[in-house]
Amino acid sequence: MPSLLDLTSQGDVGTISDESKLASVTLMSPQQLYELWERQNWQSHTIDFTRDRQDWASMDPALRRQLAWNLSSFFIGEERVTTQFSGLVMAYESQSEEAFLTTQQVDEARHAQHFNRFYEQVLGIEGTFEDRLARARGDLNPAFVEMFDGVLVDWGRRLVENPGDLEAKVDFVTLYHMIIEGTLALTGQWFLTDYMERMGILPGWVEGFRLISQDEHRHVAYGTWFLREKAADPALKRRIAERLAELIPLAAAVLVPPGADPNSYAILDYTMEETNTFAFNALHRRLKVIGIDLASLAAAATA
Ligand SMILES: [Fe+2]
Ligand SMILES: [Fe+2]
Structure with missing residues (x-):
């Protein structure tokens, strides 16, 4: 039986391509994920941005504008998922789960x-952390704002108000770990890192982003474990599927660059088909582990 322990240096179950293994894959427990966090700990403030500053200063202004939307979506996204996470920490059901969830919030x-450091030292945006967040907000698209300022905040608040509400916890993990991290963030991370490496630019940013991606795989591994446990209850399994059917159209809209045709666009030099296929294949594989079929979900949504 394949073990997720073998996969965590590269990814979580979303990276397994052999579908026959998915239903029986062994998932890491919150205790194992906490221990992995101790081994994978890293420092954001030691990364050297010297080359990044030179690359940014000499970059074609058109590419700088394209990158702004991608980078700002991540900057604001990371701020949102930090500040809206407290309700899930409060909703822990075991000491090991509590330990893991606190590591995710600090990640x-x-x-x-x-x-924040990249925007200050490379983009040269002076002032406070808040000033840089305010500047980055100008680059977002409306679907992103709806997801991160609307749905995420509302569902997080339900957990803060009642941490014992299991349905609220299932909704929150479905949104946060399956959609925001597993579908959107890991897709953006894969394509952006690939692009920077092909172009040979922004090495400090790439170093940090690779480490961020390693953390995100650990987070998504927790979400997959949690939802598989809860999906043993048919009512909760149905609830996860209903939430996904609501969220997938909004997630697809988050991937559209501001002002672009939602039916035909490119992100840097990747086509809409490439980015969407990557995003939804990874979601499909994780849902198979949980016991939910994405294809039948899509059919139900259009019925
Ligand atoms: Fe993150
Ligand atoms: Fe995360």
Whole structure:
């Protein structure tokens, strides 16, 4: 039986391509994920941005504008997922789960620190952390704002108000770990890192982003474990599927660059088909582990 322990240096179950293994894959427990966090800990403030500053200064202004939307979506996204996470920490059901969830919250704060430092030292945006967040907000698209300022905040608040509400916890993890991290963030991370490496630019940013991606795989591994446990209850399994059917159209809209045709666009030099296929294949594989079929979900949504 394949073990997720073998996969965590590269990814979580979303990276397994052999579908026959998915239903029986062994998932890491929150205790194992906490211990992995101790081994994979890193520092955002030691990354050297010297080359990045030179690359940014000499970059074609058109590419700088394209990158702004991608980078700002991550900067604001990391700030949002840090500040809206507290309700899930409060909703722990075991000591090991509590330990893991606190590491996830500090990971998200570290990711926001990486971007804040990049915006200050490479983009040269002076002032406070808040000033840089305010500047980055100008680059977002409306679907992103709806997801991160609307749905995420509302569903997080339900957990803060009642941490014992299991349905609220299932909704929150479905949104946060399956959609925001597993579908959107890991897709953006894969394509952006690939692009920077092909172009040979922004090495400090790439170093930080690779470490962020390693953290995100650990987070998504927790979400997959949690939802598989809860999906043993048919009512909760149905609830996860209903939430996904609501969220997938909004997630697809988050991937559209501002002002672009939603039916035909490119992100950097990747086509809409490439980015969407990557995003939804990874979601499909994780849902198979949980016991939910994405294809039948899509059919139900259009019925
Ligand atoms: Fe993050
Ligand atoms: Fe995360």
